[in-house]
Every structure is written in structure tokens, then in C-alpha cells.
Amino acid sequence: MAILLVEDDVMLARALSESLSDAGYVVDQVGHCRAALQHLQTQVYEAMLLDLGLPDGDGCHLLQQLRERGQPLPVLAISARGAIDTRVAVLDSGADDYLAKPFSVQELLLRLQSVLRRSQTAGERSLVVGKLRLHLQHGLLEQEGQRLRLTPREAEMLALLMEKPGQIITRQEIRQRLYGESASVDSNVIDVLMHGLRRKLSPGTLTTVRGVGWSLPCP
Ligand code: CA
DSSP: OEEEEEOOOHHHHHHHHHHHHHTTOEEEEESSHHHHHHHHHHOOOSEEEEESEETTEEHHHHHHHHHHTTOOOOEEEEESOOOHHHHHHHHHTTOSEEEESSOOHHHHHHHHHHHHHHHHHHSOOEEEETTEEEETTTTEEEETTEEEEOOHHHHHHHHHHHHSTTSOEEHHHHHHHHHOSSOOOOHHHHHHHHHHHHHHSOTTSSEEETTTEEEOOOO
């Protein structure tokens, strides 16, 4: 799972990055609000760990900006500001949880897990492969920071490809997924649907295996 760590304290950032990596997370670390926004526009993360006191602004403002844009990314705020009113303000800004410094790595990992778990059960099923995140229920695709809407059939086709990155998905498999086992559907229909999906994806996202099917390369 990919985590964006926004923390300007170099020693703490390094220690947290190591602990998170050891726990199996893939961590990108930045020390400024601006860099955080840039990363969020180009990468897909499962969650963000956000320090509040950053050199170029307040983490709360960054969080508000994200929430105003409708960005649902789970956020665990971390700060030395332990006062109750700070905690309330942070949660009001849209953080999913708040952890006061100093904290133990164990505590952080537990809170992070619970934030991730809540976002998964509260939200709909979503798939992440490389720079793509697909929210299946709403047919919403996040692609390099852009959000776009897919039709239900496009979303199902892409889900099939995202479930098996690096593997070739045949027309037959797509037809079964979309129309069920018994349906007789002209294979042109699948090509037309795939053409529509590809037009919405960044160039090069899908690979065509001529005469066989399509695949989404492993990130
Ligand atoms: Ca700080």
C-alpha cells in the first residue's frame, strides 16, 4: 500500500519512513505542502500521514484544499499540538484521525491500519494499480491526479484488467464478465467498448495483444 508521508522533521521523517517500509508500506516522503500537492496530483496513495506544522503552510489548510476538491484520501494527522481544540479543528478539517507527538511506531501503525480499514469498509470497492485508482461503485477513475467517469461497462472491463495486471485478458473473459456465461454477444461489441475505454485512459495505459486481448502492464 502506498502512503504519502508529509513531515518536515528530517530525523522523524526518516524514522517513520523506515518503520512504515518495514511494515510493508511503500512510502513517499515530502517536507512541504506544495510538494505534497504535487505528489497527490501525479500519484495514487492509500493514505496520507500529515504533519501540521510545515515550512510553507499549515497541514490543516492542505487538508481543507483536498476535501474541497472532493479528494477522499484517508488522512492521519500527526502533530505536536496536543490540545483538545487542535484535535477538534484537525478532525473538522477532514482528517480521519489525529495522533499527538510523541507517539510510538506501534501506535502509529495501529491507527494507520484502522484509518485504512474504515475507509475500505465505509467506501465502496476500489482497485489501485500504479497511477490508476478505480472506484467501482461510482465508476470513478483517478488517473494521474485527474478524475473521470466511466460507464458501468467500462468500469467492469477496467476492473477485470486491474485485477490481473500484467496478464492478457481475452475478449471471451470480458464478454463473460459483462454479459454472463450464456449470452451470445458479437465480439465487435467488446472491441467497441474497449475503444471507448481506451479513449478515456492516458495513451499507453493498455497494451493490445493482437487477435487475443488486452493487458494492463504491471506498474
Ligand atoms: Ca513540522
